[in-house]
Amino acid sequence: MGKVVCDVAVSADGFSAGLNQCEERPFGDGDMGMLHSWMFDAPDENKAELAQITAAKAFIMGRNMFGPIRGGWHSDWNGWWGSNPPYHAPVFVLTNHPRASLPMEGGTTFHFVTDGIESALRQARQVAGDQDVAISGGASTINQYLTAGLIDELRLHITPFTLGVGTRIFDGVPPLKLEQVSSRAASTVTHITYRVIRP
């Protein structure tokens, strides 16, 4: 069985998104470009970490990471990533509202899971086999999986600004012991990989 991994870019104060997400601002209010500028401004320097983010063979994400729409599905919204999303594998979207699976170009198919995080993980594991499953975010989804003890490896990409408000990684999660597996400084980001130690 593969690992359950989680990559998340955070501000120095631990936020992975601001408030008031909308279609124009997928990461909400605040200067959120800074959270991901290392990906776009210095892709060579951060090549290994970038490759890692989409290396899993199945992905799980929260409804808000899939889109800004709340409530029932009433549009043809098909994610933030255009016709060929970067996942190239099944993506299980946690939602309370059923929707038919949505195949995209390049091997990505969005499946909408209405029966909870454990069911989504079971389905993702089945697809991934002995490869990794990635919890893609956002913070609320990551925190639910951390609380349930279902993440093996957490990879924080810590960026040089603070946000002050928003959705924060670890919020509401009981205290965790971690093992620092690796830590690498790039010029504008620090990549830390933690193994979550089972109690």
Place this chain on the structure above:
Amino acid sequence: MGKVVCDVAVSADGFSAGLNQCEERPFGDGDMGMLHSWMFDAPDENKAELAQITAAKAFIMGRNMFGPIRGGWHSDWNGWWGSNPPYHAPVFVLTNHPRASLPMEGGTTFHFVTDGIESALRQARQVAGDQDVAISGGASTINQYLTAGLIDELRLHITPFTLGVGTRIFDGVPPLKLEQVSSRAASTVTHITYRVIRP
């Protein structure tokens, strides 16, 4: 004029102390030994960072970092550090309760400042001259200085556990732009130095 620097060991979720500080638990509840174990378990590996923490020529700390006593001074408490504290320089303690200066062995003298953070910094700068002044903590004191725009360099020592509750660095501080000056991984801690960018 020297820099105003600040070293602080934090959990992966940004706490520098737990709740319920008392004489037996200077850092409050939780497994707080983990916050500073890199200092004691791997001093050689972290030699540069350890030296940096006490390199300033004047120090400022909050009342709770000086001791667990609340309210007026009613005991002969003289800090957590024994007769020869590691500062070897004047230490300005922020408090609402006047107290005579307290000279210790080795060059440390605790001065008790009752007229606010800017006064403490003025006095510390006067002593330090062209050398650095350090804001020693705790989080509440650091956050007041960050909010006032008075810290030049913030050095986070990020340790592998989460605490969930306590006093947290950046809490209540307006959004900051930072520059990652350096970042270094030791085996059980990541040291990140940020320059605070003036707006």
